[in-house]
Amino acid sequence: MTVQLELRGITKRFPGVLANDHIDLTVEKGEIHALMGENGAGKSTLMSILFGLYQPDEGEIRLAGVERHFASPRDAIAAGLGMVFQSFKLFPSLTVAENVVFGRETTRRGRFDRKGAEREVAAIAERYGLALDPAARVDDLPVGVLQRVEIIKALYRDASVLILDEPTAVLTPQEAERLFEILRALAADGRTIIFITHKLKEVMALSDRVTVLRDGRVADRMVTAQTDARAITRAMTGRDVVLQATAAAGEPGKTVLALHDVTVHAEDGRTAVGGGGVGGSGSGVSLEVRAGEIVGIAGVAGNGQTELVEAIAGLRPIESGTVRIGGRDVTRASVAERRRAGMAYIPEDRHAVGTAGTADTTDNLSLGHHRQPPLLRRGLLQRSAMTRRARELIERFQIKVPGPATRVGTLSGGNLQKVVVAREMSHDTPLLIAEQPTRGVDIGAIEFLHGEITAFRDWGGAVLLVSAELSEIMSLAGRILVMFEGAVVAEVPAAQANESTLGMLMAGASPDQARAAQPGELV
Amino acid sequence: MTTELAADRTLVRRTLAWLAGPVPVSIIVALAIGAVAIAIAGINPFVAYPSMVEGALTGRGPANTLQRATPIIGMAIALAIAFRAGVFNLGAEGQMVLGGLAGTLVALTMPGPGPVVIVVACLAAMAAGALWAMLAAVLQTSMGVPILISSLLLNYPARYFSSYLVRFPLKEKGSSMVATPMIPDDTRIPALIPADSAWGTALRHSLGKENALLLITRNVNYSLLVVLAVVALVIFVNRKTPGGFESGLAGQNLRFAQYGGVHTTALVIRTMIFSGAISGLVGVMLVLGSDFRLIDGALVGTNYAWTGLLVALLAANRPIGVLVSGAFFAALIVGGEAMQRSDGVSSQLSQVIQAAVIILIVVRLTLPRWLNLSRRHGRDLPAITDRVTADDEVGRV
Structure with missing residues (x-):
């Protein structure tokens, strides 16, 4: 095998930080290479250097044996690199083909040749088994397909090295399996794949070799076939990690959150939540979460979970039905009233909703607590009490932050999430809504956050957990509701749940079909 | 001792870092751009700039600068509280005009002792400005018209309504000036120490006629103290009240504030009311305090609302920053006028410099590499404080 890509001694310093410390990475042609490491280990910095977003302080990049300097992503793309980011960079109002050729349009007599573009895109798609319609508008497509568009975009620019940043975060197990087939086909075709992920199972299933980063250095290099998940985890964290949560000890208590026949609209007026399903007498979603239990909602992104949770939290109007928190009808109540009724909420998007990036840690930890003692006395904010409380929470939740005055926008995903969790859980409310609580955070932080959520349940809290991560739902929840196209289509006790059945239900199979495919008890 | 020294050293370092930062560098580069413009006009900038400094800071200069700074700082603080909350009030001009109109009506018609009339006129002006601002707020919160647009457009009805009243029903008969009659002497806002008071005479005898302090106390009126009190109040509200805390967070991330339980509709309306008042x-x-009558177009012609907007931008909405940059812009204007008088350089040059400062700050011109105080590469990269950071920032590039 020939070496396709070689990074030698890559070093990158930021003020007070050594983000990459003499990192060597060698990837062979046709190889699927997994890059692993906790948040802050230096993976993203390394890939940004490779893609021309940053300049290294030291070290060199060699592509097919030739030393390269990438001043911008444009140089990197021209040299044959392609990157698929976590957040897709597509124009929603354009078609698949238009998105793919954007910036390198096919032309005929000086004018854009749409048909030609569609033909070329269809040819690439067919060659690697990427099923999609080149003429479809991007905003009509599910995320799994959008990702394929991103991959085709890179292939259209003839990328010989394809970098994927956590590509499965938004996919169902079945979609992820499809992606793996595509990636294997690309590798067989001689293309080189670098795959950044937190998920050990995917690394074991897909990669040829693994490079693990820790604290800006290479902690270990392994051949996947000769290692196991535990060894990789130890290389990442320096210790053994247990992700198996303990089951609830007792029976759930009284009902804390009750939804009856709730329907919710999306921005464009379509019904996002509603449309029958199990447990509802009419057309909306009905569910209950009781004290001391964790109810999980599984579903592929975009099937109404986000809208449902926003409606419960008071950020989106409820069209019909009722929501009760602690017995109080809060269907039309403001966010503040819901919070007073006993709701805490960890939102899906910690950057856009859960924090203010330009505000400091103290302010981010104080919002929502700032109208009660000890932060408010005689109508005035107690700044010293705010700082003191922030210090306590930083300590208790092991938030890695230089101090309470640090702006949270500078924190890594895992630490930012701890800020959100610390603020919400210190409300000591009876209800916690946790939406994608561990998305994009590293394994050490996942272990910590799962511990906090189960401890809250054992204390008698009611938890509504929404997650695209089936393993998370299966290990934490006592009951699992599956959402598809806005409706709860199945309820499965965790003890009887398995990944393939849930995956089929998430993809829209009826409980009967899922049962036939995989014998298991479904309610 | 050593800790004190260390503290001194960090202070020095931080001061140096600030001096190499966007604000001072932008000001210097803007003055350089101004110098080029002066040279193009055929005048030696090394003659023009000194007369600008002299005009702003010597003789009557300090008094003039403070006089100009008062409304500029006032408008800037009105805008700063709105911008800080993420509310883009571009209608301050209209709110100011209607305030001036309402106050004039009270001063011209209300009987009673002067100080009482002044207070009532101020309250009426605040109410008028607040209502006009609230109209823009309600248009946004109930009908989705962005405040940016509605407040800007509402400037025109305010301006021309007031203009109409001054031209016709309120116009002083027989006067060649398009203005209302003069307001009575006792409803004028007095100077800090009026020249004809006992104190004023005593000061003149002890300090001499040309003393800067004397000129300040004679020519600057109580509006300055009112504006300073407003700035102090804003500092207090921002820092010590839950509402001020919420505004600050709403300005940084509205969805975060909403999610945290802040009633954002009420916040927008409240903010516009304060800003308009x-x-x-x-x-x-x-x-x-200055014109003693409402002159057609005078409040608009001064451009205070837009200068105030630039000052709020330069100060990044911080009240202390508003004081400093408001005084700076006032000095630029006063100095520019002096330059025009002595060297024939158009006083509009100071507006060129003002605009250049703001544009350069937006570009965030810094000197980090020259002075080696910071090693940020990549223009978009926010300050990075720890390792953890570096990684995640990149992820979001």
Whole structure:
């Protein structure tokens, strides 16, 4: 095998930080290479250097044996690199083909040749088994397909090295399996794949070799076939990690959150939540979460979970039905009233909703607590009490932050999430809504956050957990509701749940079909 | 001792870092751009700039600068509280004009002792400004018209309504000036120490006629103290009240504030009311303190609202920053006029410099590499404080 890509001694310093410390990475042609490491280990910095977003302080990049300097992503793309980011960079109002050729349009007599573009895109798609319609508008497509568009975009620019940043975060197990087939086909075709992920199972299933980063250095290099998940985890964290949560000890208590026949609209007026399903007498979603239990909602992104949770939290109007928190009808109540009724909420998007990036840690930890003692006395904010409380929470939740005055926008995903969790859980409310609580955070932080959520349940809290991560739902929840196209289509006790059945239900199979495919008890 | 020394050293370091930062560098580069413009006009900038500094800071200069700074700072603080909350009030001019109009009506018609009339006129002006601002707020919160647009457009009805009243029903008969009659002497906002008071005479004898302090106390009126009190109040509200805390967070991330339980509709309306009230107050203080009558187009012609907007931008909405940059812009204007008088350089040059400062700050011109105080590469990269950071920032590039 020939070496396709070689990074030698890559070093990158930021003020007070050594983000990459003499990192060597060698990837062979046709190889699927997994890059692993906790948040802050230096993976993203390394890939940004490779893609021309940053300049290294030291070290060199060699592509097919030739030393390269990438001043911008444009140089990197021209040299044959392609990157698929976590957040897709597509124009929603354009078609698949238009998105793919954007910036390198096919032309005929000086004018854009749409048909030609569609033909070329269809040819690439067919060659690697990427099923999609080149003429479809991007905003009509599910995320799994959008990702394929991103991959085709890179292939259209003839990328010989394809970098994927956590590509499965938004996919169902079945979609992820499809992606793996595509990636294997690309590798067989001689293309080189670098795959950044937190998920050990995917690394074991897909990669040829693994490079693990820790604290800006290479902690270990392994051949996947000769290692196991535990060894990789130890290389990442320096210790053994247990992700198996303990089951609830007792029976759930009284009902804390009750939804009856709730329907919710999306921005464009379509019904996002509603449309029958199990447990509802009419057309909306009905569910209950009781004290001391964790109810999980599984579903592929975009099937109404986000809208449902926003409606419960008071950020989106409820069209019909009722929501009760602690017995109080809060269907039309403001966010503040819901919070007073006993709701805490960890939102899906910690950057856009859960924090203010330009505000400091103290302010981010104080919002929502700032109208009660000890932060408010005689109508005035107690700044010293705010700082003191922030210090306590930083300590208790092991938030890695230089101090309470640090702006949270500078924190890594895992630490930012701890800020959100610390603020919400210190409300000591009876209800916690946790939406994608561990998305994009590293394994050490996942272990910590799962511990906090189960401890809250054992204390008698009611938890509504929404997650695209089936393993998370299966290990934490006592009951699992599956959402598809806005409706709860199945309820499965965790003890009887398995990944393939849930995956089929998430993809829209009826409980009967899922049962036939995989014998298991479904309610 | 050693810790004190260390503290001194960090202070020095931080000061140096600030001096190499966007604000001072932008000001210097903007002055350089101004120098080029002066040279193009055929005048030696090394003659023009000194007369600008002299005009702003010597003789009557400090008094003039403070006089100009008062409405500029007032408008800037009105805008700063709105911008800090993420509310883009571009209608401060209209709110100021209506405040001036309402205050004038009170001053012209209300009987009673002067100080009482002044207070009532100020309250009426604040109410007028607040209502006009609230109209823009309600258009946004109930009908989705962005405040940016509605407040900007509402400037025109305010301006021309007031213009109509001054041209026709309120116009002083027989006067060649398009203006209302003069307001009575006792409803004018007095100077800090009026020249004809016992104190004023005593000061003149002890300090001499040309003393800067004397000129300040004679020519600057109580509006300055009112504006300083407003700034102090804003500092207090921002820092010590839950509402001020919420505004600050809403300005940084509205969805975060909403999610945290802040009633954002009420916040927008409240913010516009405060912003409009301060604008209205500035309007009436200009009438009762400087012009003593409402002159057609005078409040608009001064451009205070837009200068205030630039000052708020330069100060990044911080009240202390508003004081400093408001005084700086006032000095630029006063100096520019002096330059025009002595060297024939158009006083509009100071506006060129003002605009250049703001544009350069937006570009965030810094000197980090020259002075090696910071090693940020990549222009978009926010300050990075720890390792953890570096990684995640990149992820979001």
